[in-house]
Amino acid sequence: MLGASILLFTVIPLIELALLIKIGQIWGLGNTLALVILTGILGAILLKIQGINVLRRISSELNQGMIPSDALFDGFFIFCGGLLLITPGVVTDLLGFLMLFPITRGILKYWVKQKIRKAFEEGRTIHFTHFRKYE
Numbered sequence: 001m002l003g004a005s006i007l008l009f010t011v012i013p014l015i016e017l018a019l020l021i022k023i024g025q026i027w028g029l030g031n032t033l034a035l036v037i038l039t040g041i042l043g044a045i046l047l048k049i050q051g052i053n054v055l056r057r058i059s060s061e062l063n064q065g066m067i068p069s070d071a072l073f074d075g076f077f078i079f080c081g082g083l084l085l086i087t088p089g090v091v092t093d094l095l096g097f098l099m100l101f102p103i104t105r106g107i108l109k110y111w112v113k114q115k116i117r118k119a120f121e122e123g124r125t126i127h128f129t130h131f132r133k134y135e
Contacts (some may be wrong), residue, residue, distance in 0.1 A: 016089030023090065038095045043085030046100045050078050073109045081105075 024032040054074045061068035081099030084092040098104040 001077055012088075012091065016087075019090045036088050039097075040085065040088075042115070043082070043093065043096055043100070046097070047078065047082040047085065050100050050102070051075075053080075054078055070109070073112070074105060076103045077108055 020032060020036075023035070027035070054071055057071040058068040058075065061071060077099040081096040084096030084099065087093075087096075099108065
């Protein structure tokens with residue numbers, strides 16, 4: 001757990017900074033700033049569109065008496081993608097966009113569902129941050 005926190009708050013920002021510096025050296029300061037601003041604007045637009053669509057789906061499924069589990073997964077990934085997109089950087093933007101596009105989000109959803117299903121089958125307890133088996 002501590003290792004993941006160190007990775008999240010030190011290593012990833014350092015990688016992002018190094019990439020932005022390298023891009024700035026190649027493209028120039030103005031173009032690099034434009035890239036960061038453009039990905040932020042595009043991300044905000046995608047986040048709004050995808051978020052509204054998921055909220056409508058959740059509402060529709062609830063009105064039909066269904067549990068909107070798939071739509072809730074979409075909402076979770078859209079939320080995480082939005083958080084990643086407001087973080088300046090190339091890697092976080094790429095991951096954020098992967099979570100916002102329906103096709104790649106579907107692949108991520110499938111992978112997470114498989115992990116959860118496997119954990120249940122093996123009798124493991126699922127925690128929000130990681131999978132751990134208690135004896």
